[in-house]
Amino acid sequence: xxxxxxxxxxxxxxxxxxxxxxxxxxxxxxxxxxxxxxxxxxxxxxxxxxxxxxxxxxxxxxxxxxxxxxxxxxxxxxxxxxxxxxxxxxxxxxxxxxxxxxxxxxxxxxxxxxxxxxxxxxxxxxxxxxxxxxxxxxxxxxxxxxxxxxxxxxxxxxxxxxxxxxxxxxxxxxxxxxxxxxxxxxxxxxxxxxxxxxxxxxxxxxxxxxxxxxxxxxxxxxxxxxxxxxxxxxxxxxxxxx
Numbered sequence: 688x689x690x691x692x693x694x695x696x697x698x699x700x701x702x703x704x705x706x707x708x709x710x711x712x713x714x715x716x717x718x719x720x721x722x723x724x725x726x727x728x729x730x731x732x733x734x735x736x737x738x739x740x741x742x743x744x745x746x747x748x749x750x751x752x753x754x755x756x757x758x759x760x761x762x763x764x765x766x767x768x769x770x771x772x773x774x775x776x777x778x779x780x781x782x783x784x785x786x787x788x789x790x791x792x793x794x795x796x797x798x799x800x801x802x803x804x805x806x807x808x809x810x811x812x813x814x815x816x817x818x819x820x821x822x823x824x825x826x827x828x829x830x831x832x833x834x835x836x837x838x839x840x841x842x843x844x845x846x847x848x849x850x851x852x853x854x855x856x857x858x859x860x861x862x863x864x865x866x867x868x869x870x871x872x873x874x875x876x877x878x879x880x881x882x883x884x885x886x887x888x889x890x891x892x893x894x895x896x897x898x899x900x901x902x903x904x905x906x907x908x909x910x911x912x913x914x915x916x917x918x919x920x921x922x923x924x925x926x927x928x929x
Contacts, residue, residue, distance in 0.1 A: 827918070
């Protein structure tokens with residue numbers, strides 16, 4: 688006779704938090720937009736702000752300026768939602784605004800939040816704390832896609848854990864820098880997208896330089912391009928652009 692194990696009911700206390708989809712969309716504005724009549728530009732900007740406000744009620748939408756920090760992108764729209772379809776709706780509404788014909792999507796990265804085995808012993812509660820991203824409290828954001836070498840995944844887990852312990856210990860020396868790690872396996876070309884928030888760019892620079900000396904960094908295949916972004920109100924960014 689087959690014996691069936693009775694499953695325990697999932698309560699509100701032990702039910703895992705829903706994971707989030709994360710999108711980093713970088714845009715470049717065609718310079719010809721600035722040659723349009725001022726009233727036409729104003730109407731186009733108001734349409735964009737309307738789209739932003741409408742979707743901000745459904746998901747997290749944060750805007751960042753890259754004017755003065757990158758040549759290939761002017762702004763970043765960072766979107767976070769449990770519903771992947773919302774990204775499609777936002778993108779469609781955006782390109783149908785008056786600014787749409789002048790927008791070029793320079794880069795786009797899709798990822799998700801996920802449990803990490805490497806920090807279990809350091810932060811046993813991180814499955815709850817890190818499955819949800821709560822961004823936007825810092826002025827600067829540094830974003831880059833990230834790919835590990837295949838040989839990294841062939842190493843025994845204890846060996847990887849030891850190297851990650853060193854990596855994590857280095858990061859803990861810079862409490863002014865908040866790390867948001869998201870995962871892209873099968874969703875996009877990269878494996879991870881890391882987004883560091885801070886009010887101190889110099890601390891981030893020193894952190895990255897020190898991490899280059901860690902053993903785990905030798906298993907990095909790619910970690911470019913890197914984007915330096917400034918947290919700005921969308922109206923502020925649109926006024927800067929034209």
